[in-house]
Amino acid sequence: GQNIDQPTEMTATEGAIVQINCTYQTSGFNGLFWYQQHAGEAPTFLSYNVLDGLEEKGRFSSFLSRSKGYSYLLLKELQMKDSASYLCAAHSGYALNFGKGTSLLVTP
Amino acid sequence: GAGVSQSPRYKVAKRGQDVALRCDPISGHVSLFWYQQALGQGPEFLTYFQNEAQLDKSGLPSDRFFAERPEGSVSTLKIQRTQQEDSAVYLCASFRLAGTTDTQYFGPGTRLTVL
Numbered sequence: 767g768q769n770i771d772q773p774t775e776m777t778a779t780e781g782a783i784v785q786i787n788c789t790y791q792t793s794g795f796n797g798l799f800w801y802q803q804h805a806g807e808a809p810t811f812l813s814y815n816v817l818d819g820l821e822e823k824g825r826f827s828s829f830l831s832r833s834k835g836y837s838y839l840l841l842k843e844l845q846m847k848d849s850a851s852y853l854c855a856a857h858s859g860y861a862l863n864f865g866k867g868t869s870l871l872v873t874p
Numbered sequence: 875g876a877g878v879s880q881s882p883r884y885k886v887a888k889r890g891q892d893v894a895l896r897c898d899p900i901s902g903h904v905s906l907f908w909y910q911q912a913l914g915q916g917p918e919f920l921t922y923f924q925n926e927a928q929l930d931k932s933g934l935p936s937d938r939f940f941a942e943r944p945e946g947s948v949s950t951l952k953i954q955r956t957q958q959e960d961s962a963v964y965l966c967a968s969f970r971l972a973g974t975t976d977t978q979y980f981g982p983g984t985r986l987t988v989l
């Protein structure tokens with residue numbers, strides 16, 4: 767079966783750093799995606815981790831520990847436009863198995 | 875050229891009506907997915923095509939749901955005798971190759987409301 771858990775909501779201040787955690791229990795696990803989704807829009811790709819460790823891409827970084835079934839997305843220098851839902855998705859077989867998403871609110 | 879497109883963007887149906895949702899993937903993309911996203915939830919897998927072959931339809935919630943991709947490009951998701959619980963956003967995603975960890979590109983979705 768598939769089980770993806772992430773916090774429902776988070777709030778952070780403009781300019782700060784926020785970490786969004788995701789735990790997964792997925793059979794046939796290949797890798798872990800993070801997507802950003804603004805209200806009413808399509809999910810957009812942020813990162814994909816296959817190997818353990820941290821991958822940095824500008825203000826966004828993503829970490830994976832396969833042995834612990836754990837990932838996090840780190841957002842630095844938060845901007846108001848970063849207010850969105852962040853979706854963790856475990857890749858197994860053909861499809862992506864998504865968590866329910868973490869709604870991030872960035873406040874001034 | 876352009877990204878994944880879907881039409882219509884919004885659809886209101888009376889309970890019991892049939893609806894057809896269209897997805898135009900990125901040109902040349904082999905793989906195509908349909909997902910259903912309920913309000914406040916993450917997308918849930920419905921079905922997967924590799925070219926014109928429907929390789930996995932395990933996520934379709936009932937036999938009222940039917941998807942096709944006859945020429946390996948445009949895909950249509952059809953829902954017969956719609957029910958209120960079918961109200962959701964239906965997302966289409968494509969990626970370039972088959973069986974790889976390539977990035978999935980999502981369309982804007984069709985928001986279906988069943989009254």
